[in-house]
Amino acid sequence: MSVITFICAGQMASAITFPAMENGHEVRLVGSPLDREIIDGLKKDNFHITLKRTLHDGIKYYQIEELEEALEGADAALCGVSSFGLDWFCDEILPVIPESVPLLSVTKGMVDLDDGTLVPYPVIFEERQPEGKNLDINAIGGPCTSYELADHDHSHVAFCGKNMETLKMFKDLLATDYYHITLSKDVVGVECAVAMKNAYALGVTLAVGLSEKMEGKIGIQHYNSQAALFGQSVKEMTKLLQLIGGGPENIVHGAGDLYVTVFGGRTRKIGTLLGRGLSFDEAMEELQGVTLESIVIATRTARAVRKLADRGVVSLDEFPLLMHVDSIINEGAEVNIPWDDFTMIKE
Amino acid sequence: MSVITFICAGQMASAITFPAMENGHEVRLVGSPLDREIIDGLKKDNFHITLKRTLHDGIKYYQIEELEEALEGADAALCGVSSFGLDWFCDEILPVIPESVPLLSVTKGMVDLDDGTLVPYPVIFEERQPEGKNLDINAIGGPCTSYELADHDHSHVAFCGKNMETLKMFKDLLATDYYHITLSKDVVGVECAVAMKNAYALGVTLAVGLSEKMEGKIGIQHYNSQAALFGQSVKEMTKLLQLIGGGPENIVHGAGDLYVTVFGGRTRKIGTLLGRGLSFDEAMEELQGVTLESIVIATRTARAVRKLADRGVVSLDEFPLLMHVDSIINEGAEVNIPWDDFTMIKE
Structure with missing residues (x-):
């Protein structure tokens, strides 16, 4: 005892x-x-x-x-x-x-x-x-x-x-x-992997709201678009983990944590509201009073990546989803998933 | 045209x-x-x-x-x-x-x-x-x-x-x-990543049935256990990809494909039925007439991994979830997730 x-x-x-x-x-x-x-x-x-x-x-x-x-x-x-x-x-x-x-x-x-x-x-x-x-x-x-x-x-x-x-x-x-x-x-690896997922869970759940909007009915779910954003999230998180100096095997914690965050709680709610077409301010109003770690972490991560890009350490092109989430949150951008920036040619 | x-x-x-x-x-x-x-x-x-x-x-x-x-x-x-x-x-x-x-x-x-x-x-x-x-x-x-x-x-x-x-x-x-x-x-990387997910989607969805059994109510969902199995799947799939000679970045396709497969179709159905406590034969009976690629792929992948283990190329300890899924399908084993085999110490 x-x-x-x-x-x-x-x-x-x-x-x-x-x-x-x-x-x-x-x-x-x-x-x-x-x-x-x-x-x-x-x-x-x-x-x-x-x-x-x-x-x-x-x-x-x-x-x-x-x-x-x-x-x-x-x-x-x-x-x-x-x-x-x-x-x-x-x-x-x-x-x-x-x-x-x-x-x-x-x-x-x-x-x-x-x-x-x-x-x-x-x-x-x-x-x-x-x-x-x-x-x-x-x-x-x-x-x-x-x-x-x-x-x-x-x-x-x-x-x-x-x-x-x-x-x-x-x-x-x-x-x-x-x-x-x-x-x-590997403290940096574990903790960074699971912190980042908050930002990306918001990104994945945009697709929840988008398909509701497309179908004109709340509760209708499509998974192809969620899976596309999930895959893109794993891709960007893996790259971030590498940048931060965490072991790549920590993507296991990040992917599992992303999965559970997509299915519950406030991050899914804000992502869904934004996907339906609400502005960030409108969505925040609907969620009044709740603390949103996803907003904080998306903002901080995007800010860090921009600085690293300024220093030539990384290219912003490698983080199209993070950049889009950041622009929705911090620049009032409308949801418009940069699908074509996700596709790549790998010779 | x-x-x-x-x-x-x-x-x-x-x-x-x-x-x-x-x-x-x-x-x-x-x-x-x-x-x-x-x-x-x-x-x-x-x-x-x-x-x-x-x-x-x-x-x-x-x-x-x-x-x-x-x-x-x-x-x-x-x-x-x-x-x-x-x-x-x-x-x-x-x-x-x-x-x-x-x-x-x-x-x-x-x-x-x-x-x-x-x-x-x-x-x-x-x-x-x-x-x-x-x-x-x-x-x-x-x-x-x-x-x-x-x-x-x-x-x-x-x-x-x-x-x-x-x-x-x-x-x-x-x-x-x-x-x-x-x-x-990278044909081998892409195709192996997305083929494997069928086996692992069955593994993840065992948790769907297990939580229904635990709560005594169909439709009740828990995500911690699904996420734990999802993370373990990503871990094992990454290792398999390495074994097969596909580029590690293909885990992006594998993880996305695993995500979408967990949420739809026949693989989720069989995993859920098994998780609820049905034997493999009983579960297959409920699904009569449907073709189940997940069963085929799990069997083939497990058989391959066993052969590689016999040859000393890999240790079976690295694939506890795949081995458990295989034993359920092919040896009549009951669902009993080897949770403690998933945990590890990383110095």
């Missing part, structure tokens, strides 16, 4: 309390400042108001002010901050986590630097921890939606980090007969 | 008459011995009884006895024989096609040789043409279901062959604003 402190009580972190509790650990779930109502609800009856599932009995719940108490004697910490809480987490939380507590982050994302370099969150965490501090920072990638994990659907994810011993420890803590875990030391 | 003779009037070949007719060509559609009723129906009112679509007015229809007449003056031929008609096509049809008529094959498949080599159909056609004959044989790969092509959904496919000039000619004949065509000289 180990003590695991979960920092942030969003859907994904909270879903991981299922394998953690079923493996017999002491689970302490700490809400972020934005999770106050979630924690209040959980304290009442274990029901998680955004995950919409009842968590296991026995979890200890904490508000953010009680974080230090929740970290006392912890063997490991799991962090599920959203992309939008990145600064808060780096400035307020990283200083508080003891070096003796290895960290596993479930947040998928990348930040683009001025020279076009894309850096995944675990690397950002390392760089932004207080000077001289040496936290053991690890991360989870791969296809896994929180609802289905909570429902015990089989899920296969990758834990990545610098130290194989820590990764094995985390796998021992959390692996169950439905939560399957691959270990990898 | 060119004259294109379509040999075999199955769903896929017949769907390609849409771009061909819309590009203004003379289209001659010749039924195989198994397509007699299809041709009879088309002659009556242009309605294709298995594609369930009305073809364009003006197509000329022929029964197989009229093949030579249909080939007179043809500029190109398109062949849509099913896997099960391979011998017939090689023995009866290849001798009749003039060398001056380049051939484009839509049949996806591979044959395994005694030493474990997997050979795609266009290569088989080349080898089995009459001695001394030198047909210009090309093929189509990539995600494209016939119904959706007939409905003008955007589709992106690859035409592959040895001669770029012929490929460009075929692209000129058939490309439209919805039928998008990439050209490639």
Whole structure:
């Protein structure tokens, strides 16, 4: 039995309390400042108001002010901050986590630097921890939606980090007969592959809306066009992975994660609305209040690729889908898939 | 305007008459011995009884006895024989096609040789043409279901062959604003990538039936497990592609084609039935009368991989999903996904 402190009580972190509790650990779930109502609800009856599932009995719940108490004697910490809480987490939380507590982050994302370099969150965490501090920072990638994990659907994810011993420890803590875990030391490869898929899932789901528009009926699905965009996404993601310096085998995590993202949640919704012909502003209005990591990641990735193209490292022609998604989001362009830019001649 | 003779009037070949007719060509559609009723129906009112679509007015229809007449003056031929008609096509049809008529094959498949080599159909056609004959044989790969092509959904496919000039000619004949065509000289890469997906689509769709079984309700879908199997499929397909000698970039066609195959047709049906707990024999009984390329290709690919493993070229551990699918089909094994064989440690 180990003590695991979960920092942030969003859907994904909270879903991981299922394998953690079923493996017999002491689970302490700490809400972020934005999770106050979630924690209040959980304290009442274990029901998680955004995950919409009842968590296991026995979890200890904490508000953010009680974080230090929740970290006392912890063997490991799991962090599920959203992309939008990145600064808060780096400035307020990283200083508080003891070096003796290895960290596993479930947040998928990348930040683009001025020279076009894309850096995944675990690397950002390392760089932004207080000077001289040496936290053991690890991360989870791969296809896994929180609802289905909570429902015990089989899920296969990758834990990545610098130290194989820590990764094995985390796998021992959390692996169950439905939560399957691959270990990898290629942090950049795993995390970039699974971060990019958010941008491309938006691209693939444009076809969902486009066929509804073509057929004049919501709910009608065509798969040829989705598959064409899926294939193009895998092609561009493979190229990006190469640019970023991740191993090409990580496309496996990226493709799986793209698959699951296409079929669920907010990214599919925005892609579908845009495909139906709504402008980006209209689509965002329909989705008011939801945080859209896909928009953030598409913007950052496109910005990075443009900078790399300016530097002559890459040609924009190799990323027609990413560029189109970016132009829809950031330049008010209409959806008009650049199909002919996808075709190529390979002698 | 060119004259294109379509040999075999199955769903896929017949769907390609849409771009061909819309590009203004003379289209001659010749039924195989198994397509007699299809041709009879088309002659009556242009309605294709298995594609369930009305073809364009003006197509000329022929029964197989009229093949030579249909080939007179043809500029190109398109062949849509099913896997099960391979011998017939090689023995009866290849001798009749003039060398001056380049051939484009839509049949996806591979044959395994005694030493474990997997050979795609266009290569088989080349080898089995009459001695001394030198047909210009090309093929189509990539995600494209016939119904959706007939409905003008955007589709992106690859035409592959040895001669770029012929490929460009075929692209000129058939490309439209919805039928998008990439050209490639990597015949083995393209064709093997898209043939393998049939086996793996069966593997992915096991999860469809498994979640229905888990939830006790047909139609309930979980995507984490599908995505895990999808990722594993991409991993194994990438390895197979490498073994077979196809360029790794062809995984783009394989992944796109896997995506579209997971969402439609008979392969999804058999995978789902097996996932629900039916034995292979029971599942086949439910699907009586349908031809299942996925079964053929899974069996052939697994047999080839076993032979390669016997020869020490590869380890069976690298193909746990393929081996499981094969054991379900050919050894009466129950569905029991080898999840833990998918996880790995990558130092």
